Amino acid sequence: MxxxxxxxxxxxxxxxxxxxxxxxxxxxxxxxxxxxxxxxxxxxxxxxxxxxxxxxxxxxxxxxxxxxxxxxxxCTPERQEFVLLSDVLGVSALVDAINSKQTSGATESSVLGPFFSDTAKVFENGESITSNSIAGEPMLIRGAVLDTAGKPIPRALVDIWETDGNGFYDMQDVEYNEPDCRGKFFTDTSGKFYLKGVKPVDYPIPNDGPVGEILQLFNRDWYRPAHVHYMIMHPEYEKLVTAVYSRESKYIIEDPVFGTKKSLVVDFVWTQDEALAKTYGISPIERIMGSEKSRGFWLLERDFVLVSKKSKGGRKINDTVV
Amino acid sequence: MxxxxxxxxxxxxxxxxxxxxxxxxxxxxxxxxxxxxxxxxxxxxxxxxxxxxxxxxxxxxxxxxxxxxxxxxxCTPERQEFVLLSDVLGVSALVDAINSKQTSGATESSVLGPFFSDTAKVFENGESITSNSIAGEPMLIRGAVLDTAGKPIPRALVDIWETDGNGFYDMQDVEYNEPDCRGKFFTDTSGKFYLKGVKPVDYPIPNDGPVGEILQLFNRDWYRPAHVHYMIMHPEYEKLVTAVYSRESKYIIEDPVFGTKKSLVVDFVWTQDEALAKTYGISPIERIMGSEKSRGFWLLERDFVLVSKKSKGGRKINDTVV
Structure with missing residues (x-):
């Protein structure tokens, strides 16, 4: 050879x-x-x-x-940096927009965000989702779950999560071991849910990781407007993933994850209603409102409208290789 | 209020x-x-x-x-699954094609692959890059590094890596602690390099991870044709990342990482040349060639042509936001 x-x-x-x-x-x-x-x-x-x-x-x-x-x-079980990347690049908002072609009268959806966790416990209506040591001003959160005809939907599962008064989710705490500021509720026979939480505040999305680096590179803000997340489920209705955003936030227009929508902007209302406090077992606090001392608590009242599974026509998803 | x-x-x-x-x-x-x-x-x-x-x-x-x-x-220090994903989706080959606009007469480039490691030791010409216990048939690897005018380039760094005779890179071995089947050589005054290795074989790209799942989903082969990687560097020349592929492999056309090129297909040649064996200190082995016993070793001979940095004009990279 x-x-x-x-x-x-x-x-x-x-x-x-x-x-x-x-x-x-x-x-x-x-x-x-x-x-x-x-x-x-x-x-x-x-x-x-x-x-x-x-x-x-x-x-x-x-x-x-x-x-x-x-x-x-x-990424860890408590942190989803890829969802965060998807959020800041607007992909999550786009997927949300594509998948939630609006049914007239139904509540609009919003991005899930990286802080959803299925660890939330089930509470009875009226209970508090916050631990005793949590920072934040007391807020009564209540509302009803309705169908598009305005009829209440009993036994809908309302999963709620929010930051504490310092702008942190439970899982961001290094000493985190118990779910906090999150909970699951079932609507009562009149479709209503009500619970005690805290007033959430504007907070920075996690900027100590790779996503933070690109936000810095892009010269972008990383504060989200204060909001409360809701995931609402019922076997006969389309799942609704949404959030409501505080009108008073200056980040409402340039939300870094593009989740805000006009119809989801709400007022967190300061109230001095003592009867209401008594009814729901809220302990009012003293704070400065304007230039005066005021004794009261916050109220977030918002109803949600679900779309019946029956009313939603099957949509053909494209699968033809071109 | x-x-x-x-x-x-x-x-x-x-x-x-x-x-x-x-x-x-x-x-x-x-x-x-x-x-x-x-x-x-x-x-x-x-x-x-x-x-x-x-x-x-x-x-x-x-x-x-x-x-x-x-x-x-x-991903670990020994495994780069994102590069592998880039490889199987053809992105690495495309980036390679874009960045190596061909200079006439120069050796074509090929994908780096996920198994490059800078841990390779520097050897003297003629030394073996394989440990004693490594599987595989002996192969003499030699060649010259030249410029586009055919002039030898002395003191070029030739970094070579290959699989063992079982189709595994050193870093894939769970007991891996020392570099094996990889080494750095400097060309001598006549631009030549020569070393002892083993004949590499066709091998599956790592398919026990997420990339393996999509190859399965895509119903795609995951065997790469047997090849030897070369990375060649010299301060006055453009870096060349390439590989040469065995003509006898049946995976040469459907390489799962799209690295093969016509000009990079070579013959691993079986030789019985005893003088050559003696010159390079190779211990011949006995194997069946065709239907007869034969005593010899493998030879991979291939020269590489680098492009001078001076000859390469600066290319304007687009940066206008449209």
Whole structure:
């Protein structure tokens, strides 16, 4: 046998900037599921279009995968940095908009955010979702869950979560071990729910991780307007994930996660109504309102309208590979 | 003070499927660096286009961020699952194609792959990069590093890495603690390098992680054709990241990471040349070739041509936000 050196030809066709995308798509769409094939083809097409469009440089590609790795490694059971990235890039809001084509009269949805947790306990109406040591001013949260005809929906599950008065969710506390400022309630026979919480405040989205770095790079604000999250479920109705936002916040227009909507802006109302305090077992506090001392508590009153599953027509999702 | 309920109007403009993208781009391009602003605007545009185009469903979005989280959490100092994802989606090959606009006569580049490691030790020419216990048939690897005029380049750093005879890189071994089957060499005064390694074999890219799941979903092969990686550097020349691929492999056309190129296909040649074995201190082995016993070893001979930094004109990278 004799020596042979390399550099000889072969019958493979070289992949180029022009033909690579079609080849990768062809090789990646040999599975069974037509929706998966459709998503895969579109993902590869858009991803390659981006890379080609910007002529992505090797060092930029390296920064990208190192960044995504750090995003993944920042995630813990208590912190979802990829959802946060999706939030600040407006992807979560876009997915929300696409999936919640509005039914007339129904409450609009909002982004889930990275602080939802299924650890919330079930409470009885009227109970407090905050522990004794929590910071914040007392707030009565109440409302009704209704159908689009205005009929109350009893036994709807209302899952509520909010920051404490310092702007932190329970899971952000290093000493966190018990759910706090979150709870599940069932509406009563008249469709109503009511509970004691605290007045949430504007707070920075977590900026000590990789997402914080890009917000800094983008020169973007990271304060969200004060809000209360609601996830409302009932077997006969479409799930509603939403939140209501405080009108007094200066971040209402430039929400860093693009979750605010006109119809979801509410007033957290200061009230001195002693009878109401008594009815719900609230302990009023003293604070300065304007320039005067005032004794009272906050009230957040808001109803939610769900869409019946029956009324929602099935929507055809595209799955044709083009 | 009186009670007020929510649901009143505000002066914010609602974000919709139609206007959200422009708003997110506007908010994310307030930084200083024009290339960063350009990349950010394009990334948001393409990402949103994809989501809108496929009408991404909420459960699909959830699968996506859970998947990306697992990719990030599969990464270790020895395993780069995001690079592997980039590889199998053809992004690495595309970035390679964009960044290596071919200079006539120069060796073509190939993907870096997820198994490069800077831990490789520096060897003298002629030394072996494999430990005594490594599986595989002996292979002499030699060649020269040249400029585009054919002139040898002395003192070029040639960083070489390959699988063992079982198709594994050192870092894939659970008992890994020392670099193996990888080493750095400097070309001699005549631009030559030579070393002892093993004949690499076809091997599966790591398929026990999230990337393996999508290859399964896509019904795609995960075997790469046997190859040897080279990274060649010299202060006066452009860095070359490439690999040479075995012509005898049946995976040469459908390489799962799209790294093969016609000009990078080589023959690993079986030789019985005893003088050559003696010169390089190779211990021949006995194996079946065709139907006969044969005593010899493998030879991989391949030269590499680098492009001078002087000859490469500066390329304008786009940074105009449109």
């Amino acid at each position: 004799s020596l042979k050196t390399g550099e000889s030809s072969s019958n493979i066709e070289d992949l180029t900037i022009g033909n690579l995308t079609a080849h990768v798509i062809q090789m990646s769409t040999k599975g069974e599921d037509s929706r998966v094939k459709y998503l895969t083809a579109k993902l590869i097409q858009h991803l390659h279009d981006f890379v080609r469009d910007v002529e992505l440089q090797t060092d930029e590609w390296e920064v990208a995968w190192q960044f995504l790795t750090r995003i993944g490694q920042t | 009186s009670l007020k309920t929510g649901e009143s109007s505000s002066n914010i403009e609602d974000l919709t499927i139609g206007n959200l993208t422009a708003h997110v781009i506007q908010m994310s391009t307030k930084g200083e660096d024009s290339r960063v602003k350009y990349l950010t605007a394009k990334l948001i545009q393409h990402l949103h286009d994809f989501v809108r185009d496929v009408e991404l469903q909420t459960d699909e979005w959830e699968v996506a961020w859970q998947f990306l989280t697992r990719i990030g959490q599969t």
